[in-house]
Amino acid sequence: MPAATGDFIYLDHAATTPVDPDVLAVMLPYFTDRFGNPSSFYHQGQESRAALDHARSQAARVLECNPGEIVFTSGATESDNLALRGVAWGARLARRGISPRPHIVTTEIEHHAVLHTAFALERQGFSLSFVQADRQGIVDPGAVAAALRPETCLVSVMYANNESGAIQPLRDIAAIARERGILFHTDAVQAAGMATLHVDDLGVDLLSLSAHKFYGPKGVGLLYVRQGTVVDFHQQGGGQEQGRRGGTENVPGIVGLGAALDRADDQMFDYRRHCATLRDRLWSGILKSVPHVTVNGPLVPELRLPNNLNLSISGVEGETMLLSLDMHGVAASTGSACTTGSTEPSHVLRAMGLSDDACRSALRFTVGRGNTEAQIDATIDAIVESVARARSLAPTTV
Template sequence: MVDGRSRPIYMDHAATTPVRPEVVEEMLPCFLERFGNPSSIYALAREAQVTMERARGRVAAAIGASTDEIFFTSGGTEADNWAIKGVAAANRKKGDHIVTSAIEHHAVLHPCQALEKQGYRVTYLPVDEFGRVEPASVEEAITEKTVLVSVMAANNEIGTIQPVRAIAGVTHDHGILFHTDAVQAIGAIPIDVDALGIDLLSLSAHKFGGPKGTGALYIRRGTRVKPLMDGGAQERGRRAGTENVPGIVGMGKAIDLAVAEMPQKSAWLAAMRDRLIRGILDSIPDTRLNGHPTERLANNVNMAFRYVEGESILLSLDALGIAGSTGSACTSASLEPSHVLTACGLPPEHAHGSLRLTLGSRNTDEDVDYVLSALPRVIERLREMSPLSPNDNA
C-alpha cells in the first residue's frame, strides 16, 4: 500500500503494457503442448507451424497486409534495424542516402548513425514546435541517391501523429521506399499499409498487451531488403533463427484484441487524457504541453515544468505510488535532455523538466483525480528547493 492506496497507478504504457490474460491463456499451450520447432517436419512441429501461421495471418489482417509480407522479429528495435540497414545494403548500387526525422526513436537514429560511419549519408529532418514533419521538407531532402525515407507513425515521447500518407506520397512520387516505425501506433490509430502507402513497417507486441521480445517487420511484396542476420532459413530465408512461437501466438491474439477495441478504447482514453492535461495546466503555472494539441495519441500526456528536473518529479511520484516517465524508456538513464523536445525547440533547461504520463486500460477516472491532487504538490515542493526557481530566496 502506498499513501493509503491499495495499488500503484501505472501511467507508463508507452514504455510497456501488461500482458493481457487472454494473451497468456493462448500462449500457454505453446510452452506445454505445441512446443515443437516449426522448422521440423514431424507432427508436433507441424502443430507449432500451423499455430504460428495463424498468428501471422492475424498480424497481417490488422494492418491490411498479406501473410507472406509479415516477418517475425525479436521486437521493434530489430525490425527498425532490419528495415534501415537491409534496404540500405540491398540498394547500395542505386544510392547511399537516407532521409529520416530528428525525433525518431533511437532504434532508427542509431542504425542511421551506424550507416553514416560506413559512408552513407543521412538527412535528419527538422520538425515544427509540435513535433510534426512537413511533407514539403521530405520533398526538399530527397536526392537522386535517396533509397529510403523513414518517419515514425506516432512519436513515443510526445504522442504526435505524423502525416504518414502525405509523406509516403512524396517518397513514392520519386520512386523511393517508405518505412514507418509504428511501434506506438499499432492498436492506437488505424493503420492500413496499402491505404497509407507504407512499404516497410515495424511493430512490437509488448506495446499493445502482448509479450516482450516479439515483434514483426512488414515488407511489401517485391521490396528488396537484405537479411540482418545470417543463419538458418527461417522466415522464408529472410530472418534466421528459430521463431519464438509462444511470443508470436501472443502477439497475434494481442493485436486482434487491440484493433477490435481501438475505437471505443481510444475515445475513453482521450477523455481521460484531456482531463489530465487541462487539470495540470490549470493547477500548475509555468507548464506547457509538449506535442500536438489534437493530432496526438489518445493516451499521451507530455508536460514540461520549468525550474524542476524530470528525474526528481519521477522519484517523488513513485513515492506516492505513481509510475510515469521522462520520455523513452530506452533513454531513461541518460542525463541528456530529450532529443525529441529539443528538436521541437525547447531549451535544454525546460526539456529537463519533462514528464510523460501514458494511460492504459487499467487506469480509471479516480487515478486521474489522484494524479491531479498529487502532482501540483510535488512540483511546488521541488520548485521551493530549486535554485533555478524565481521564488528562491536564497
C-alpha cells in the first residue's frame, strides 16, 4: 500500500472543505461570549448586529454589490430554492393569474438544488425548458436564447459544474437574458475562490453561494439579489434580513462565511495556481500509468475549474475505485456528494452524452489547499494499484 502523508488524502474539495483555522477563530466568540441576538436592543445584541453587518460588507466587497443586496441563508440549496421559487412566484403574483404561465429556462447539468426546485415549480403550474450541454459540459448561449419565450421570467445557469468542472459562458448568457428583460440567476457555488464573483461584470441578478465550499462553515450561504428584483420572499417570521428571510440569524456561521469569502477572494490567484499544479500532476501521472482512461469535461484549462479532474477508467466501476482508494487512505468521489449512494449514473455526465459505462466508471478528484505533491504521487500509486486489481478481477471490458 503506498504511503499517504498524514492520516488520509482528501481529494473531494468540491463536496466540502475544512474550515480554515483563522476563520474558526473569528467565529468562536460568537458561540460563547458574544451570543446576543442581533435583533436585541441592548449592547450584546448590537455587538452581534455589528458582526452581521461586517460579514455582509465582506461579501459585498467580493461581489462588488451593495451590502443590502445580500440575503444570508442556510446554504446554496436554500439560496437556489429562494431564487427560483421567489422569482417564479413573484412573476406569477405580479401577473395575478393572467396566462400564460411564467416560464423558467435552466440546464440539464444543474445541481439538484436547482433541478428539483424547477420540477417542484412545474408541479405548481410553472413551465420549464432545459437547455442541453455539449460533450464537454458547456452550455451554448445560442441554445439559451432559442429557449426563451415572451413569458420567460428567469434563466438559471450555473457558473461552474460540480462534476465536470466546466465553466459556463456566463457573461454571454446573462447578456442574452438582460437584452430580453429576463432575470438571470447563477449557482456560483463551485466558482467561489476560483473565479470573479463581481455581479455587475457577470451581469447576474441573483447569485447563490455556500460557505463550506470555500473553507467556511457548513449550513450557511447567501443569495445575492439585485436591488429592485421582484422576488416573493416566502420565509416569514420576525422580519430578519430586511423581511426577506425570517428567523434568528446564524451569527457564528455568517461571521465565518464573511471571513472565509474575504480570504478566498484575496488568495484566489495563488489558490488557482496551487490547484492547477496538483491537478495537472495527478492527471499526467494517471495518463502515464493507467491505460484506457478518458477525461470528462473540458480539456481547455480556461474552461475548467483548476481543481477538478473527472475521468472514466474503462472497465472499472467508480464505486469499486472509491472503496479501494478509501482503503488506501484517499477520499475521492464519483460525482456529486449529494447523489452518492444512488445507483443512478450521474445526470450531468449523462447530459454530456457519456455512455452508461463511462458514467459508471467516472471518478472525480478535486484538490484543495491542504494537498501536496507527495499526496498526489501517493494517490497516483493508489489509483494504479486499484485499477490493476479491479481489472484483474473483471478483465473483460477494457
